[in-house]
Amino acid sequence: MKRKEEHSKSSTSSMGKKWLVITLAGVIWVSPVLGSGMPLLQGPLSSSVVEAASSSVTKLGEEIITSGAVLMKYQYKSGSQTTLADVIRVDLNNKNVKLDVMTGKNSQFTARQSTGGMAKEYGAVAAINGDFFNTGAQGAPMGGQVADGVLMSTPSQLKGMYAFLVTKDGKPMVDEYTFEGSIKAENGSTFPLSGMNKSAYKPEGGTSNYSHLHAAYIYTSAWKALERPTNSSTTPTEVMVTNGIITEISSMAGISSSIPEGSFILRTHGKAAEFVKNNLSVGQRLTANYSLVSKQNGAKVNPDTLQMMIGGHTVLVNGGKAASYSRDVSSIGGTRARTAVGYSKDNRYVYLVTAQKNSSSAGMSLSQLQQFMVSIGVWKGLNLDGGGSTTMVNRPLAEQDTQLTFQTEYGTAQRSIVNALGVFSTAPKGSLKGIKVSGDTMLLIGQSGKYELKGYDTYYNPVDMNSVNPVWKSSNGNLKTSGGSVTAVKPGTSTLTAVSGSATATLKVQVLGSDDISQLRAGTPAAPLKAGTSVSVPVTAVLKNGNTVDVPDSALKWEMIGFQGKVSNGQLTVSSVNSNAKVGYAIARYDGFSTVVVLSTAAESTWEDFEAVNYPINFTTNVSGVKGSTVITKGSGTQGNSNVLQLNYDMNGGLGEKMYAYAQFNGTTGKTVPAAATSMSLDVEGDNSLNWLRAEFKDKNGKTAYVDLAKIIDWTGWKKLNVDLSPYNMAFPAQLKRVYVVNVEEGQDERALTGTVSFDNIRFTMPSLSSDAGLPTGTALMTIGQKSMMVNGTKVATDAAPLLKGGTTYVPIKFVLDAFGGQATWNKDAQRVTVLRGGKLMELTVGEKELVLNGKKMTTTVSPMITGGRTLVPLRLVSEQLGLTVKWDKNTKTVTIQS
Template sequence: MMRKEELNPSQRGHSGKKWLVITLAGVIWIGPVLGNGIPVLNGPLSSSVVEAASSSAKKLSEEIITSGAILMNYQFTTGSQKSLANVIRVDLKNPNVKLDVMTGKEGYFTTRQSTGGMAKENGAVAAINGDFFNTGAQGAPMGGQVSGGLLMSTPSVLKGMYAFAVTKDGTPMVDEFTFSGSFTAENGEKFTLAGMNKSAYVPEGTSSTFSHLNAAYIYTSAWKAVERPTNSSTTPTEVMVKDGVITEISDKASIQKSIPEGSFILRTHGTAANFVKNNLEVGQKLTADYSLVSKKTGKQINPESLQIMIGGHTILVNDGKAASFSRDVSSIGGYRARTAVGYSKDGRYAYLIATEKHSGSAGMSLGQLQSFMTQIGVWKGLNLDGGGSTTMVNRPLAEMNTTLTFNTEYGTAQRSIVNALGVFSTAPKGSLKGFKVSGDTTLLIGQTGSYQLKGYDTYYNPVDMQSVNPTWKSSNGNIKVSGQNVKAVSSGTSTVTAVSGNAKATMQVQVLGGGDVASLKVGTAAAPLAAGTTVSVPITATLNNGKSIEVPGSALKWEFIGFNGKVTDGRLTVSSVNTNTKVGYAIARYDGFSTVVILSAAGESTWENFENVSYPINFTTNVSGVTGNASVVKGSGTHANSKVLKLDYDMNGGIGQKVYAYAQLNNSTGKTIPAAATAMTLDVEGDNSLNWLRAELKDNNGKTVYVDLAKVIDWTGWKTLSIDLSGYNIAFPAQLKRMYVVNVEEGQDERALTGSVSFDDIRFTMPALSSDAGLPTGTAVMTIGQKSLTMNGKKVAIDSAPILKNGTTYVPIKHVLDAFGGQAKWNSSAQRVTVLRGGKLMDLTVGKKDFVLNGKRISAAVAPIISGGRTLVPLRLVSEQLGLNVKWDKNTKTVTIKS
């Protein structure tokens, strides 16, 4: 059915604004870039790749979000690969729940917002990210969009781009749609409409190079930006229409203002602009006819018959089976976080699907996603935007707000996108059905948690519980209860119980111990060893599950070696320094797990500020078609008064492969980092390209070391980056050879291929500069079973001989430290040896293969042992971690140690 009207509807979107007719734009682009900077599709359509290995989907858990919507968590296994997936199943026949499409901030296009932000603004109880969009354009979706029963955008003229829709009677559909429409002047003359609210793009299957060439588009008040659109390669003639009447015509120039509610702008160019000139005048009426058209059946669909529509990419599942891809998918290949939507065979259920990609989940290929969808009951479904855009939020039972269902590829950060598919509760207020305890499920020792009793009604929506005053208690002494607040006392698991009348609710709370910690990082890793020094020493714990937590001061125990001091409110103050001490240690322990601040005469020093560079700097790459430039230039912004190293790059010649753009120092030689550095700090001007930023070093052993400066360049302007080098095991002195931008092939379409980054004020923290210089050097020889050590040719008696056990040499570490400098401390209750040498602190525990080095847990093949009443440590492990070289002669059963 065609829709004919004066362009002045009164329907309202989520935010209550009177959108006129609103459209989509923006696309995942593949192939060479044309004049307008947007690549186009090349080559034949790909076929679906069916995974060769058998796969299975196992449901791990299920929870109710609201009446008619449940969240299901799955583990998907393909061979040895395991991936996590999350599915929100929505009952389209349940009157208490509905789907709808949310748009940007306040419901506007060109105002990107995160999925969670849109859910919060619109009151959704769950949501997933939506359509593809051109990350370099203003921010409008690629496909068609209907929100709240109102057409918000039209499909782009692109091949194989499917959409998901639900009619107002709750019938789902997945199809490929086009737009058909025209506007009519008061004199009866008509002109074809190309679409509504579109970003500039390259149409496919037409003779037109540019989407807006010789075309007419409608832009409504839902288009926030004044430019309609940017980078269109066309000069517009624009017509303002209010209440169906022309109020302004701007010939060959845009109307420089936002579109008021109840109005729209007809944006024309070329032949369309000539039509305006010959047929339209201020004061005349304007009407339009338009419809959506199914490419498969040719049937016209009245947008008013739809409740929602959201665009996507290729079809994935058809008739319950993996479908051939309807579009080239080379740019969205690999194993990624992914988002999809589909429906069941009987049309009752919609499935909102998001897969995870992180250290605990491998992500999925498109073929695996197809297999997963068919296994959980999807009859027909399509691919939505994925990779870094993949996001799911849901409202936990009895909670008021949504939270991330799982971490995105950026951690807890959510990418700002153009639209999202939301789940909304339409249920009336129900009676109290149940309640639960809500609060922190994990606590650090010394940390205080707050717990509340939260209720939900018969529709599983939250209920106000302020009038309920429960009694709180704990199952054991791991946590101490005071009202609804608890304080973690010792590691272990406790049950917090809330009792109100005859009802009660419980929650398991884990108090994390040192064994749950993967690393402790101190805010200041090095400081001057001088009386009066005061530095901030906040401690952050990274847990074994990857989560980071600030450690409260009450949970830490501090120990000072070589000086007297104190830590108050997160600040370390040195009161006095011991005589002849060249290096001091401030050791912080959380439940035995340690990190250290190294205090010495050295500290952070500027290594390169690019003011007087005497060596060559040049650009290089791994792909011949990639171009760029690296040079020292005058800075900009906050670095306008200094010289900086600027790296410009154009990676368009490397599409489809991993591309590197290098700023190379001193040709292939690099510049020397003279001494052991524990941290690197530098200022970087970002380009928001979402590319990867790294540095390449060559250490004193000839090993190449790749240092991550930033996993994602997600900022513009200058930013200070701090990088912990202690875990890279760099043998100093080392050479910093080059800094570079990486654009990997997976998800390449999501990142910019051209850009510019700048570097300035590179600093290294070298706490071992003075301490290592004063440490003894030379060669020591020890023989298995002999109570002697030869140091630089001089034999010295030792009280315990080295032993050989299962191919590992064990010694009392004291003898090595006596020879090469350092000290060891034994904690009998913890069965722990603490070893200090130069800028290194090691904690080793008898019987445990894991050890802690400068705040990081590291796995080893062997553990310390007790033999003959003495604690012995693995010689090679400890010596090499302390910067010593160890060689074993099996014929003479001797160990040679060199420094």
């Protein structure tokens, strides 16, 4: 674990190099000292709200992280709400484990880093995110911090902000602390210290709205930024002190250099600067004395007696019961991801608590978090930063590195924060206790897995097994093992066993088949039908559980219809086009499950490239305080040679409301998308604001569709977005009315309020203008039991008659396709009918009430059947999915099909 220097209460020794960044992550608001902004909420103490709905807590399991630390998984239910919670329990009686605070990058404030990044840098075996911080400030924790026995940041002058600490003799405490300290000149004069390594903020309960007014602060080498701090509304006089001796004084200006180790800067203003002017000189000694003071009982706490301390927000649990909130919590309300810390009544266990909010979990309110903490044994505890900051990492048994325990509110992305609470193993090296197999638990057919034999010692820490060469065995034929290679052969679950001497370890491996897939998605759904076309065609499988898997080339079988070509290394190349072919199909199959790339003369059409815009594009918003503009301008980077649409926004005036910044096309009318569009793509230059990006359509029936372009703008530079429009069920022609940035009220402080996004090359794939062009139109009539059909008034003989069974009409699909265009093939071995028409590929299997349409599996109420040696398909189901209209006249038993 990294530690830069030791701390002493005298300035003759170093001041402690570790420092943090202060965040207001999705929770509390701190006013900027320069005026505008939402003030820190002040008001009467609010009581914990008792949830009306009944709640229950179920323990799902637990895993050992290291000696003295266990990861426990829970399910919390309240009414219809289900939340997953993860708790790391640390045993303070176990001398092989300890808790400590980790700081930013390279142990410095103003250098934020993710929880996982800090765990890797410090060598933690597990960690959760830490203290609140002002996202608009440079970055220091809002509360106090002690790391490895060194005081690194002092509590801010804010009401009801609690802290969690562990003494050097292993006693946990939760209390509210203030800071008390002074500097002493060589002549004996003293001046009070206001704090250490603090960002500028608005104090509560004092005489000033400016934290650094007439104040003296110490900044150590743990403060990376050269400005100490920004936006303080004060001009500093700074004093450099090295080994207790004043080496430099800068009057009415900050010292321009960074702070060397073993030194600190005394940053003063106003009355404090007058003290410097009247009492300090270069070459003189300067000492500092300070302590933490409990607001509850006035007791002074020497930071040297603490192992660690981390700040938080309101107290949540006291005496094993939900406590009244120690400060107003309206700014951190709602149902969010949550982080908390607490300890047991006997002081033995510390609980690091997180509640997930993601696609699998609903999050918790603060009162629900209180209930949950009490239910797992927390005696006293407090709230840590939550929302988008909530993160937990842990090192699985026998692994070397930590991994994300669950998805954050941003998915797999971890927010950069100021500090984190880490779990560290202090155990010596033990003997080998057990082994395990580590590697892929899911494989696709034809895919080779990567597996390692890993071991752990008597303290549950990893053991180097690089010199061990196990023998691999599979329990069945689903996996093929050859030497150290393991390859998936057919769907099913296998037990993979590693054997090394007398030791064995196993791992369950699932080989995914078509039954496990809900969608097979081609990254490029449409392409030009011409010789020389070369496009990337990555294929992704969406599993029934919602997870996605990239399908390797080795697992796919490609079939080309209408052209000659091949797919190699994920690239489709057209070598020649068949004569008279207007549409081509590149069909990818995985275990019989299909998706298609449709090739046509038009393919994807550019809808707007902003090179010759002849209609207005204006900025609008829903909140009068939101300002912004739209402009057509020259792009940057990869779009440097083209015009782009730039949307600028400033949402500072709309805080507390759901805010939109629109780029509106053609007034309130919008611009027309002329035909049925299956997908949309556009190039977007992101601003890493973490805001939400959407588009608004109005279809021909007047229905509005809000299309998600990106749930989170988490990139900078240009990025191509591909959007599937089929789930929105729009009726075309439709109008694209606007593209826009959204900043919702919940967790608003976690996202940027100002920014710029740019758009270029908006394109739509419209099969009816390309692959469906030229398909026959008209009317066909078929009568039950008759081996003929009328097509546009002409009688056409057939060799099979429609069949009515169970209220469903069945026909050989060939006759419908002869009349309205398309083709069908029959795979006897798979009992599968493949139907191609225009831009659509449909596959049906005899006896199965499911079909696959352009890569998506759909459940049906009827299925194909075989009768009299002929395969018959449900007429209405198939025809309507192909874009045809079917009508049934029960009196004449006649079916009418129209296109």
